[in-house]
Amino acid sequence: MNKQVANFNNPVYPIMIAIGIAHLINDTMQAVIPAMFPLLEKDLGLTFTQLGLISFVLNIIASTLQPVIGFVSDKKPMPYALPIGMMSSFIGIAILAFSTQYEAIIVAVLFLGFGSAVFHPEGSRVSFMAAGSKRGLAQSIYQVGGNSGQALAPLISAFIFDIYGQRGAALVLLATSVGIVVLANISKWYKKQLEQERTSKKKRILVSSLPPLTKKQVGTALTLLFIIIFARSFYTTNITSFYVFYLMDHYDVSLRIGQILIFTFMAFGVIGTFFGGSLSDRIGRKNVILLSVVVPLPFCLALPYVPLWAAIIFLIIIGALIMISFSVTVIYAQELVPTKIGTMAGLTTGFAFGIGAIGAIVIGVLMDHKGIDFTMIVVSLLPLLLLVALFLPKDKPASTL
Template sequence: MTGELDRRAMVTLSGGHLSVDFASGAVPALLPFLSDEFDLSYTATAALILAVLVSSSLLQPLFGLWSDRRGAMWLLPGGVALAGIGSGLAAVAPSYALVVVLFFVAGVGIAAYHPEGAKLAAYASGRRRASGMSYFNIGGNSGYALAPILITPLVIWLGLGGGLLAMIPVVAFSLFLLRVLPSLRPLVPSVTGRRVAVGEDDTRAMFLLSLVIGLRSVAWFALLAFVPLWVVANGGTEGEGGRELALMLVSGAVGTLVLGPVADRIGLRRTLLVTQAALPGLIVVFVAVGGLVGTLALMLVGLFVVGTFGVTMVLGQLYLPRRVGMASGLTIGLAMGIGGIAAVVLGALADAIDLETALYVAAAGPAIGAIVCLFLPAPIVRLPQAVEPAPAVIV
């Protein structure tokens, strides 16, 4: 791995990440409107999140394996296009069942982009992996944050057709990616290339990290699904619910830039432990206190969760240095799958008891995850002699 960040490649990859996650972020942004359109229960509303997350989570590791074995750069434009088309058509689908199918299709596109994009971003990052991956993730997190900011007023103004209109730039960017693919090919190292990291895969460490990611996702995807509905249930409007969700996601995008350099300075595992330990209390403050204090707590939740996406991605790549694409698929896809299932379970709990109880239960996930963080080992990356003469231990 060379020491310098390839800025041009990173801008392109981050732009694709922005586009595909804008399509992904359209799902929670559309939920309050689709819930009204089809008169959905909490469980049925959460099932829409599950539809997109099941396909993306199940397929991401498979796309990652394909990427590791054969290379698949065409997944970048193809994934962005499919995600945009699926989410856009879901907004105007005439039946609930068709919405579920189209969100599932969008999830396939999301699954296709992330492993290949994250692998190429790792090659382009240089030595400071957490900082480099934060640039890749700022695109995705910004796209996710922009979705409710842009889609909510569009749908209020134009109806659900505004959701379809919002996906036009996403599909347009997929065509741009198709055109610039040749410029990304030099990022892919040969077997003997000096940018190839070597080392042994640590499957036990990857299992523990996956557990942390899954527990964090229980809370995160519950908030994605239910923050707007919680605001409405407490007397707010759909627009206010969308703005609350947007503030959480924008803070997450800021957290991506803040916590990447912090992790490079103090260590990946320490950064992950501190942020996960803070989440349960912040979620409780959002639900119990509300108002400005609750909003600030929710913004910190976004900062700590989304800001550590890059941290867990880098840790996964370091724990599985011989299968970088697979590691990327697991760290992203696993989060989506477990989060989607948890959202449906918590939706059923909200229907059976109330939404407040479901949100309190969601806060328990990262509390357990913080304990698991204590058992994460320090990853060791050995780089070729010409680049790094001694093993690097990253705490």
């Protein structure tokens, strides 16, 4: 371990994988919320607006606190915040499993939102510290863990809640317990890294693949990046949380089949996320972001109008390609402001959560007042905003640095 610590360019693969597993467990707990939507809509009689508000509370807490925690941790890293954050999520799931009142569900998602807000900036920092010279790969492993956890939402709905009902959420507590142990051990490694940096008086330096930029150019690039995150997050929130209702209403499929199709979309998103980071090391961050914009755009626009067999193919294509830039946008933001690793991770991930929160409310209201078909058509136009990626500053492939 000392040899690995002394040379900051050496990737530490066990830690990369461990933080990815922890991210999987963390986001599986978040996935319980949208997975429970059909159950809550049916058994508690909640409206789509109320379901959207649940998602809003979860994501707005995470999005608001993440940049704050990232900013604080840039000044004073907090290794043991990681297991503490997951303990908060454990409490949230425990409350959720036995809640019969809408208000109690809101309290549960407050705990889950806080746990997520604590985990993501510090988890991204651990990924950076373990990456060495493999930043794209490390960020992909980290984000693949999170996206895999989110992808479990429809399977949790189809094979846990559909069988065991709301109390099936308690089964997730087993994985949460494992996550707390994993994060406690990661925290020990994290603390040793900080001690090594202090004693060696060396700092890990992020080498940016971007050319020198003025403050105005950095501000413009960040604005464009946030527009991309906005459009992507709003669109994917619609697919992962509400498109199942469109599948059941428009194509007359069962809830279980609908959730399996949503899982297919998310599973291919995981595959895209995995290849995106390492691909960006080879061909550049901007090129991967453009790939995730240009190719899936016509499929997004056409999705509401095609038959079921084509919708399945389109979901696979959109899922794989629109998510290929998920980890890359985080890296790109960090390279725009290389002295603020935690802050940029918190801002980009937190903004994605926040837009998901707002999107859930807007989509829920639209579905209640304008109908499911109208809502899907309107949201299908959002990916047009992704074309602002054309104006991002050009970077060099990390392999050429």
